[in-house]
Ligand SMILES: Nc1ncnc2c1ncn2[C@@H]1O[C@H](COP(=O)(O)OP(=O)(O)O)[C@@H](O)[C@H]1O
């Protein structure tokens with residue numbers, strides 16, 4: 347399983363060229379600095395989990411990567427495209443980077459099929475037939491092929507989140523961002539969503555996952571980032587991350603979880 | 605009291621003509637008002653400082669000044685400012701459109717704001733072009749939300765159109781009052797006009813109420 351390869355000195359997963367890299371990004375809301383200089387990079391095929399206390403800037407960081415939030419200084423490069431950039435660059439990046447939200451954000455007035463085919467048709471120029479075929483294939487992959495003609499409101503939370511994953515995958519992105527994909531789910535539905543993400547990891551998808559599921563992060567991540575107070579406090583492979591954290595904040599955070 | 609049906613019968617051609625004018629003015633001002641309202645609404649939501657200021661001034665002005673005053677102002681003052689001659693129906697149409705635009709702007713705005721931000725964000729995150737974010741993601745649910753208010757406004761618009769008779773636009777009420785003045789059969793003519801307005805407006809308000817109930821059930825669910 348790619349997601350669990352042994353982890354010393356880095357560089358064994360995917361290529362060496364970073365797919366996503368951030369250079370000292372700063373982001374403020376008014377006078378409140380949410381991100382205080384974040385630098386990191388993610389290589390193609392890597393699975394990176396982000397954990398940390400609520401309010402630490404995890405969501406904000408994730409949303410700067412596809413330009414849903416602008417940044418005040420620093421820069422982000424995604425597959426050679428640079429942010430901050432113009433609208434064209436923004437759209438280009440968003441086509442290459444899928445995002446899955448905590449609250450699913452499915453289009454409630456559209457069938458599951460239309461939810462998935464809208465972007466491939468309007469943003470990639472696929473024909474309706476091609477998009478349809480792709481939608482059905484992806485739904486099969488996340489195990490809900492039979493729900494294609496339902497509306498989001500008729501599905502369980504776990505099913506909705508799997509539709510959201512299929513919707514993002516339908517753009518055939520180079521990377522996927524997940525913002526607490528299981529936090530809004532009832533416990534019995536968490537596994538089906540995590541399984542879908544595990545399956546993605548097996549196929550070598552580049553992923554950045556904000557999560558509170560520590561055992562999942564430990565199992566799936568090549569690297570784990572710890573965010574607190576708008577800073578990237580720790581960037582480590584799972585072994586040292588959970589084993590012997592030297593960072594005071596991380597130690598406090600982990601001990602509170604137990 | 606004798607109720608002379610003959611007067612009504614003889615008045616049918618003129619009443620029809622008036623009815624058509626009423627429907628035409630309402631339809632046209634709804635159309636122009638939709639354009640004005642969309643511009644004002646988008647300016648308020650996404651405009652820069654000046655655009656927001658201008659849109660706010662427009663909306664507040666026409667939602668505050670009585671419709672009758674607006675109609676008379678457009679009829680008697682606007683031509684002086686523009687230094688042109690405007691026919692009564694054109695003045696009526698302009699006044700009604702300005703009025704409709706101001707109200708529709710607020711209805712549109714409420715409808716758009718009722719669509720959760722996450723819907724737009726999901727569209728943006730997928731790289732969907734702006735045009736399709738509007739036509740496929742924002743407008744359909746916004747329209748559903750505002751359907752009751754839109755129907756309600758349409759009933760108001762039809763009622764307000766009767767005021768156009770004061771500047772001699774040949775609408776339904778104007779034609780009826782002309783016949784009444786000529787024949788001295790006020791009871792018949794004004795009654796029949798009341799019935800015609802009722803027949804036009806009542807179904808609309810029923811639809812509005814039905815949509816309102818359905819929406820409540822949907823949202824509450
Ligand atoms: N739109 C916003 N306006 C103002 N403050 C915000 C906004 N979004 C997030 N914040 C603040 O930024 C901080 C980081 O938030 P967030 O990135 O959501 O943290 P996390 O995802 O780690 O819980 C929080 O203190 C939050 O209140």
Ligand SMILES: [Mg+2]
Nearest residue numbers: 404405406526
């Ligand atoms: Mg968050």
